[in-house]
Amino acid sequence: MSDQQAAPTRLNIRRRGLVLILASPSGAGKSTISRQLVQEFPSVKLSVSVTTRQRRPSEIDGKHYHFISKDRFTRLRDGGELLEYAEVHGNNYATPLEPVEAALDRGDDMLFDIDWQGTMQVYEKLRTPERNDVASIFILPPSMAELRSRLERRAEDKPEVIARRLVNARTEIAQWEKFDYVIVNDDLDGAYQEVRSILLAERLKRARRVGLNPLVDDLLGTTL
């Protein structure tokens, strides 16, 4: 289902979906922007990862993660069924390939919240000579001072966790050149508009607009 961006009389051109990667250091605004994107665009779906870690009481299986066993993870990985995977504190996190391919085939976009290492794995599978099904955006904070105060204002973490997030932020920011687009989140509304423009533009890339082929055939076949 496509999103109506203009007057309802506009031609509905069938399209292939894309994977949109939003990456940023913790606190740079990625989650807020993701939420707004999913809210505005029904055909943008949040990717739900699988994980081998224990479910927390507040989490719902299938919503926050698909909680799976270590054995199942190993089978998925060894069977080539994972688009990307990582290990964090001894637990595995991964994106299964099949739901992504299905989404792209039916014209839905999949929003990924992953780091630079996950992004490199996604490029390997979805960006080849035969296909380019991914676009990646890195969101920078305007300054480290601003990043720190956002983390403190969120009041979600203890001071030592915030300190660690700031150290990790450097590691993530150092990989900024691996991303297609880079935006600075100095103003949330402005940053959201930028991400929105990128999504809309990427949807207009010729190779994704599979419904144009019949339209062009009609144009070229029409008796003048």
Add this chain to the structure above:
Amino acid sequence: MSDQQAAPTRLNIRRRGLVLILASPSGAGKSTISRQLVQEFPSVKLSVSVTTRQRRPSEIDGKHYHFISKDRFTRLRDGGELLEYAEVHGNNYATPLEPVEAALDRGDDMLFDIDWQGTMQVYEKLRTPERNDVASIFILPPSMAELRSRLERRAEDKPEVIARRLVNARTEIAQWEKFDYVIVNDDLDGAYQEVRSILLAERLKRARRVGLNPLVDDLLGTTL
């Protein structure tokens, strides 16, 4: 000079300009969209071609074209000073390279109204392993019937000229796959919004945002 797209407090990130190619068959809406783009964005400049044909009374040298001699054209071409050139009805038309490079260096975008052959030449010079300074958009009409009635409504051409434009339209449309983005102009406002999103997104490509390097250096250099 960059265009203010959001609250004036936003960081002004220095950027490299891009060449934005708008191509379409005559009557598909390219001129209207170009005019709106130049009006909305002060840093989008219309590229002024050189030509060896005679100036028409209504035309102004330096505004519609730079009118030059055949000798000068030959010298420019043989000296490698042309970004692209074509011959139409025995006259030469071309885009000099130097003003384009200057615009890109200072962060202005250059809007090109050229056909697919000109586009291929621009790719050759501006899209290499070392640089990607161009984005191209093809504008399709929603149908040939609609294209015909727009040309008739414009009342600019005699019936035989319209007939020839429709034949040429087919030749242009047949090359649609050479363009990065393709939009259908079934609704002018919607089509303009699409071109606008593409311009904004292309400006956010990491490689063009040269002002991010000092920002990232600051972020990575800040004592936490």
